[in-house]
Amino acid sequence: MKRWVALCAGIGLVVGCGAEPRHTPEPSASATGSAAPAPASSVPAAGPLGAAAYQAELRRIDQVLTGPARRLTRVRTAEGLADSMSTVAETLNTVAIRLAALTVTTRLNGVHELLKERIGVAAAQLTSSTRKTEDDARCGGVAYTSQQVQRQLRTDLKSAIVQLQRLKLSFGKTLPDPGPAPEPVRPRNGDILVRRAAEGTGQVKITNGTTHDVAVSIVGDGQPPGEPQVMVYIQSTKTTTVKRIGGTYHLYFKSGSDWDQSERKFRADCSFKKFDQTFGRNQGWQVNLQPTTRGNADTTQVEAY
Structure with a gap:
């Protein structure tokens, strides 16, 4: 239970409470994919490699990345997205081992080291963000969240790809490209997103004392x-x-980031809660959404809506 301030006009009772409990996500039941095969023979090519031989290695790496990367564009569930991210990360780690075994000419040494670094960064990013991304996919949609993952993968590798291009070398052509991210949308404070059904004389003053934007739903008794x-x-x-x-x-309220105007929901960092008490008709209320030790209103987590 969490305590929040919710005062009916004319009532001064305030009850203390404990600290807000930390939510621990349930462990995922999905299994991760098996490690991808090495992009080429485990025996490194004779070195140091010049531009032509190095390009051949890059072409092999692209071929190995093709399948795992394309899986990101075909997933249909949050669990499937997490599984695909793990597979891509494992493939990148395999590629990193292969690259570490290569020696290149002095002219290529700088870009070779950069490529190894960026592949390591991309693999670590995928691994560390899998759980959060799976949660975001459940509230923001699998397709949209997968596109965010694809953009991040390209961003993590971009500096190495650009440097390779300057040396007339090609890499990353098999990476999925979802295009630019949509422009962020943030409604104005106090914007009424929905108004339907009966109107009356009741009113509520709501203060969002948190660090996230919220959408508060005033729901008639007995309605979803x-x-x-x-x-x-x-x-x-x-x-x-x-x-x-x-x-x-x-009163229900959902918080998060990356607002979806058409669906009226947040796409990331989602949380869904409701006040346990019922708010009486034709009364004036004051509500603060920030937990406080002086609060007198309990809230509980609810399913996404």
Whole structure:
């Protein structure tokens, strides 16, 4: 349970509470893919390699990356995305071992070292972000989150690819390219995103004392959170007042980043909660979404809506 401030006009009772519990994600049940085969013979080519021989090695690496990288574009579930990320990371680690066994001419030494470094960075990024990415895919959608992973992979390798191109060498042509990321959208503080059903004289003043933007849903008693009477957007550290609320209602709020305007949801860092208490009709309330030891309102985690 978490304690929050929720005061009905004219009521001064405040009850203390403990610290906010830390949420621990459940371990994933999906199995990771097996290690990818080496991009070429385990016996390094005779060196030092010149431009033509090094290009041949880069071509072999591209061929090995093709299958695992394409899997990122075909996943349909959050678990499948996490599994594909692990497979790409394992493939990159295999490639890194192969590159470490090569020797190149002095002219290629700088870009060779850079490529090894960036491949290591890309593999580490995929490995460290797998759990968070899987969670984001559940709230923001698998296709969109997969495209974010693909963009990050290209970003991690970009500096090495550019340097190789300057030496007339080619690498990374088999990496998926989802195109540029969509422009970020952030509604104004207090924007009413949904208003439907009965109106009344009730009102609630909501302060978002957290570091994330939130979308608060005012849901009529007995209705699902996906069908709110009112949904209002509140930017971090801002306050707004919603008026003309009809009947008894419940307060749900979801927080996160990377707002999806068409779906009215966050695509990353998602959290979904509701106040346990019922808010009475035709009353004025003040609510602060930041947990506090002086709060008198409990909240619980709920399923994504």
